[in-house]
Amino acid sequence: MKRLLIVLACLALSLPLFAQNADAPASKEDVERYLQAIHSHEMMKQMIVAMSKPMHQMVHDQYMKDKDKLPPDFEAQMNKFMDNTMNEMPFDEMIDAMVPAYQKHFTKGDMDALTAFYSTPTGQKIMHEMPAITAEAMETMMPIMRKSMDRMTARLQEQVAQMTKQSTKENSPSPPSVKN
Numbered sequence: 001m002k003r004l005l006i007v008l009a010c011l012a013l014s015l016p017l018f019a020q021n022a023d024a025p026a027s028k029e030d031v032e033r034y035l036q037a038i039h040s041h042e043m044m045k046q047m048i049v050a051m052s053k054p055m056h057q058m059v060h061d062q063y064m065k066d067k068d069k070l071p072p073d074f075e076a077q078m079n080k081f082m083d084n085t086m087n088e089m090p091f092d093e094m095i096d097a098m099v100p101a102y103q104k105h106f107t108k109g110d111m112d113a114l115t116a117f118y119s120t121p122t123g124q125k126i127m128h129e130m131p132a133i134t135a136e137a138m139e140t141m142m143p144i145m146r147k148s149m150d151r152m153t154a155r156l157q158e159q160v161a162q163m164t165k166q167s168t169k170e171n172s173p174s175p176p177s178v179k180n
Contacts, residue, residue: 022109030111031102037118038127041091048086050135054142055082 056079063075071077102111117123 022107022112024108026103026106026108026111028099028103030108030115031099031106034102034111034115034118035095035098037115037123040095043127043130044089044091044094046131047134048089050131051138052083052086053135054138057139058142 059075059078059082063070063078106114118127
């Protein structure tokens with residue numbers, strides 16, 4: 001009985017140590033485990049592939065808009081340039097650069113819970129479907145974003161024109177006053 005009380009007392013005293021461990025800042029290894037669980041490197045590559053379709057569409061739209069001013073191979077050259085640029089992205093460096101941000105915002109317990117979730121079938125499904133969801137979302141958002149950007153550009157040009165007009169009025173010499 002005495003031994004049981006000693007064991008229970010030791011366990012009770014050690015519980016705060018386990019809790020502190022979960023509340024401790026996430027280590028680099030905790031974050032790396034999480035990033036491996038979410039297949040971050042593969043996910044980044046899939047996102048690039050998913051983003052290429054709307055990017056190619058933007059290039060096509062630009063070509064169609066300015067066709068008479070652009071060379072005939074503009075679209076092919078621009079698509080090749082964008083694809084090459086995206087494929088040259090330093091994914092490993094980018095992932096390494098993200099680690100401190102995760103460490104700043106998540107505890108060891110958070111990272112363990114996230115890693116556990118993304119190791120489940122549902123977590124893996126989210127990771128598998130995310131590139132397609134992002135591509136579809138971008139495709140549907142692009143016309144809205146273009147409209148908004150066009151409106152903003154028009155308003156900005158109006159504002160600049162008004163400011164220029166106002167500045168010209170203020171800086172133009174006043175006609176001489178007539179004295180009687």
